[in-house]
Amino acid sequence: MPQIVTTAQMRAIEQTAIASGRVSGPALMERAGAGAVEALFETWPDLAAAPGRAAVLCGPGNNGGDGYVIARLLRARGWYLDIFHIGDVRRLPPDAAQAYGLWRACGKVHSLHTLTRIIRKAAPPRYALLIDAGFGIGLSRPLPEPLRAIFAAQSRRALARRVVAIDIPSGLDADTGAVLQPVDAPMDEAPACAGLACTADLTVTFHAAKPGHLRGAGPGLCGKLVVKSIGL
Numbered sequence: 001m002p003q004i005v006t007t008a009q010m011r012a013i014e015q016t017a018i019a020s021g022r023v024s025g026p027a028l029m030e031r032a033g034a035g036a037v038e039a040l041f042e043t044w045p046d047l048a049a050a051p052g053r054a055a056v057l058c059g060p061g062n063n064g065g066d067g068y069v070i071a072r073l074l075r076a077r078g079w080y081l082d083i084f085h086i087g088d089v090r091r092l093p094p095d096a097a098q099a100y101g102l103w104r105a106c107g108k109v110h111s112l113h114t115l116t117r118i119i120r121k122a123a124p125p126r127y128a129l130l131i132d133a134g135f136g137i138g139l140s141r142p143l144p145e146p147l148r149a150i151f152a153a154q155s156r157r158a159l160a161r162r163v164v165a166i167d168i169p170s171g172l173d174a175d176t177g178a179v180l181q182p183v184d185a186p187m188d189e190a191p192a193c194a195g196l197a198c199t200a201d202l203t204v205t206f207h208a209a210k211p212g213h214l215r216g217a218g219p220g221l222c223g224k225l226v227v228k229s230i231g232l
Contacts, residue, residue, distance in 0.1 A: 002227060003208040007137045007174050013207065017232050025095035028230055029062065032166075032206050033069025033099075035228030037077075039204040040129070040164050043224060047162075051078035052128030055115065055160060057147070058100075059134040059170070060087035065096030066166050067133025068103040081107055082127075084115045086134055086147065112146045119153045130160035132198045134170035137210055142182040143171045143196065152195030163200045168212060169221045171197030177216025197221050206230045 005013065017023050041048040054074060058067035064086065071081045083103065092100055103109070118126060134147065143151070147170065153159055168174045179197045203222040205213065206229075212218045213225050 002225075004211055004214070005208040006211060010137065010207065010210070013232055023231065025062075026098050028232075029065050029069055029095055029099055031230040032066045032228075033073055035206060035230060036066065036070050036131075036164065036166055036204040037073045039226040039228055040202060043202050043226070044162065047128065048077075051080075053080040053082070053126070054129040054131060055082045055084065055127045056131040057112075057115075057134050057150075057170075058083060058085050058109075059136070060085075060091060061136065061138065062093060062096050063133050063136030063138075063167055064092065065099040066136075067131060068096070068099040070131055070133065070166070071107065072099075072103050075106060082115075083107060083109045084112050085109050086112055086144070112150070115159075116146055116149055119150065119159060127160035128162065130154060130163045131166065132163060132170050132200065133166040134198070136167040137174035137212075139170065139180065140173070142180045148195035150195065151198050155195070155199055162202070163198065163223075165198055165200035165203040165222065167203075167205050168210060168218075169198035169200045169203060172212055172218060172221050173216075174210040174212040177212040177214070177218035179217050179221075199223075202226065204228055207232050 056067045056071045058064035071083055075081055171180055181196055199221050201223040204226050213222050
């Protein structure tokens with residue numbers, strides 16, 4: 001049985017490490033991004049041998065910052081990247097804003113609506129890899145509609161051949177394993193088909209597993225679960 005920590009415990013562990021001066025927030029973000037890239041290439045060695053095109057969904061918080069680190073590391077290994085930001089980049093927290101700035105020095109960032117247009121126009125699947133760095137373990141509300149449309153399309157493999165979730169699939173409660181459902185959610189449709197959560201082939205989390213990985217809808221949405229150390 002893997003070590004398990006709740007969302008609150010994980011935040012406390014990170015904050016204690018940063019407050020002690022042992023590590024900085026940006027350093028933890030770099031470690032998380034490197035761990036995620038390592039995990040995906042360990043899981044799929046063919047992707048390491050033959051770089052392709054990846055889409056990265058970067059959210060409005062530090063999970064999005066992890067996504068920008070991952071994008072930069074994949075680009076250095078020969079990958080083509082399309083980055084889609086969720087929300088307003090001007091409201092990113094400081095550590096994520098730093099990661100965003102480092103990515104912008106070498107690549108573009110598109111709006112989420114650009115990706116919805118790609119889904120309608122492109123012959124699927126367009127990408128070898130979709131990386132969900134949307135919301136991480138702190139999400140407590142249903143996903144916004146543009147993201148629901150994207151995940152609904154991906155449930156039919158309309159966008160990418162493989163999906164990696166960073167920390168936890170977006171739309172899944174990290175403590176309970178429940179899918180965060182809006183009041184207008186279709187009652188006769190599976191959450192993945194309705195786009196209420198990301199369905200991943202691989203989920204890379206850090207330091208320890210979270211309860212939601214192993215409870216409720218978690219196992220079905222996470223796919224393979226890999227825990228990577230970030231030196232805490």
